[in-house]
Amino acid sequence: MSIRKQVVRHVFNLRASRVLRAHAPSLRGAMRRWRGLVIAPACMGVGLAMAATPPPATHKGMTWTLLDAQGSFSHVGFDDHEHSNPLFGDTGPHVSLPVLCLRQDGRAAPSSIALDKYSGWAQGEIRLTGPVAGATLTSRTVADNLCSGKFGEGFRMAEFYDGGGGWTFWAEGSISDASRFWVANDSQPANPWNVDRVE
Secondary structure, three states, rough: HHHHOEEEEOOHHHHHHHHHHHHHHHHHHHHHHHHHHHHHHHHHHHHHHHHHOOOOOOOOOOOOEEEEOOOOOOEEEEEOOOOOOOOOEOOOOEEOOOEEEEEOOOOOOOOOOOEOEEEEEEEEEEEEEOOOOHHOOHHHHHHHHHHHHHOOOOOOOEHHHHHHOOOOOEEOOOOOOOOOOOOEEEOOOOOOOOOOOOO
């Protein structure tokens, strides 16, 4: 290579080095923005995967029935071991039944109804949703949201101990006796969202 070409190359490399040093901050910023454009969609994809619909519930759920009614007040609860199992659930998740919903607002018990430890007053109002498959009740939150979405703020899925001593309770509200209904048990694996137990 001739001396002239070597000089030209040296001058070119020197100028290029100065240009790179002068523009280094903006180049680094551009690289960061480019990485953000590449990484952000990937993170969004992970987030969408994490927010995917949970798998169907597979555990048996506990069901109750309407035991008695007096005017606008209903007595709901466990009827017998053949139909209701508060320990492990009694009805498969493929079955569609209403959910018993309760809004506790502290209302006083009627004087006309005899209450006791296992037939207590739930201090609120009950209602039934339409039939839903137990498999769709993938968590207590999902069940509670079903009630509040259907009947308004304050409503949630009724629970085994809402009357105080468990097993049954009285509440205000006239409900149908056409079918059994889902009720939660927070102290036992008797809900559709519980993990299947090993026999």
